[in-house]
Amino acid sequence: MAETLTAEQILEAAQEVLRRFGPSKATVVDVARALGVSHGSVYRHFPSKAALREAVTRQWLHRNHAPVAQAAKADLPAPDKLRNWLSTLFDTKRHKVLDDPELFATFSALVKENSTVVADHIAELTAEIAGILRDGVQAGEFAPIEDVENTARAVFDATSRFHDPGYSGDWAQDGIGKAFDAVCSLVLAGLTTQAGREVVQSH
Amino acid sequence: MAETLTAEQILEAAQEVLRRFGPSKATVVDVARALGVSHGSVYRHFPSKAALREAVTRQWLHRNHAPVAQAAKADLPAPDKLRNWLSTLFDTKRHKVLDDPELFATFSALVKENSTVVADHIAELTAEIAGILRDGVQAGEFAPIEDVENTARAVFDATSRFHDPGYSGDWAQDGIGKAFDAVCSLVLAGLTTQAGREVVQSH
Known part of the structure; x- marks a missing residue:
């Protein structure tokens, strides 16, 4: 062999x-x-052992991410695409933790121990969000955005409760779906409207 | 004695x-x-020992919360008041962890071990947000909100990176202030505009 x-x-x-x-x-x-x-x-x-651990961790993240990357390419208006992308991200992670909590805990620990892996993963996710934002602005479905990268990161941060493994203990709770919808709606409303952004950016 | x-x-x-x-x-x-x-x-x-630990934990949370509760009463337009409340919450927690990381870690552990304390603390914080939202809707500064409690929790969830002790490792990073501003602006834009909420609520 x-x-x-x-x-x-x-x-x-x-x-x-x-x-x-x-x-x-x-x-x-x-x-x-x-x-x-x-x-x-x-x-x-x-x-080295560290190199092997890092490679396994990257592969695990990469495989789990496939359906999410797919959602970023869906043929939908940008607001629907973003909502769909966020819910695919949440569903994928939620199923991972509910289906095999031990493996999820193992890999969450591995991810945490390597800050480069975390940074690269977040960069990949926010780049997908940024792509959806750019398309949406171009199509007039989102309001103009001054700094797309920064806003993409804000969308990522604002939805942390629904993708950060630190919150996985909440993901089987009653009402988590409602909480997810409320945050999504707030974020999408913030992206969709011209007037709001002007009011806020004047501060 | x-x-x-x-x-x-x-x-x-x-x-x-x-x-x-x-x-x-x-x-x-x-x-x-x-x-x-x-x-x-x-x-x-x-x-019991558990009762004493719980009482100490509640007192610690209560004391740290004083400046935040004060910010909820500020004489400001609702959008400014909410931004000020969120930044006071973030600053208070950030200073606690930077000034005395050990005590912060001790109490974060104590808070986590008691889910009733956590639930009561979150209820207190979201009630303050809900109060600001209600005032803002009444003054025409925020768009009408169907379910104020639910939206208040969405504001709380969307800003988790800036108040959840699980993220305290990020709070001394470069760019954390910019990240906070971006999330605040997104949330406030979502609350401020009628058009956006209609677009989103139609889904």
Whole structure:
């Protein structure tokens, strides 16, 4: 097996090992053992335990993000697209935590331990929001926006309760859907209207 | 001293003991010792260790909240009052964590361990927001709001990054003020404009 060992196989095995042993105990030797190879074979693909952990974490985020990235490309008016994107993000994360809370906790811990991974993930998400905002402004569906990147980050921040894993304890609560709708409506109202932005920007 | 021992004195001593020993180690006996009284004297005021911890936590939240409650009463147009209230809330918490990170961490842990304290605190904060929203609608400064309580909670949720202790690690970052302003402007724009709310509520 060692001859044809791919990075992809190592990442699969590493995810399984992390799930089984937890992030504090999982080692490169465990991953090598699960694959029936020497730890040298693993190190040929990933120079350190930290590099392997980071790669597994990025892969997990990337896979979970697929339906959200898809929602950013939906053929909808921008306000509907943004609402749909936000609810896809929320639903994806909510299902991850409800379906397999242990794996979610494991990867939340891994994400947190690597601030570059977090920063890159947030940059990817806010870039998708910014794209929707730009389309919406161009189509006259959103009011003109002075600083699109900054406003995209504001949309991301304002909806934190519905995507930040720190709030995952709230996601099975009664009324969370209503709370999500209320924040979405507030954010969309803020983006949609010219008059409001002028009133506010005069301060 | 035991004869004139007040609940207030016990709470002061308990805060000091919690700061010194940390929430996992502090005991009622430590509090009694700090006051030079028997633990029976403490139990006469607080029936259990849990009751004492809860009372200290509530007092801490209540004291820190004083400037925020004051901001809710400011003589300002509602949009300015809401922005001022939100920035007072953020500044108060930010200073608490930057001035004495250990005490902040201690009390954040204590708050988290008691869900009733959290719920009551959030209810108090959203009630203040709701009051500002009602005044603003009445004065024609905010658009009509169908469900004020729900919208007040949306304002609270949308600004979580700037008051939830879980984000306190972000509060000394460059650009946090700009991020706060962007979210505030988005929220206020959403509240201010009739047109936007109609567009959004039609969904």
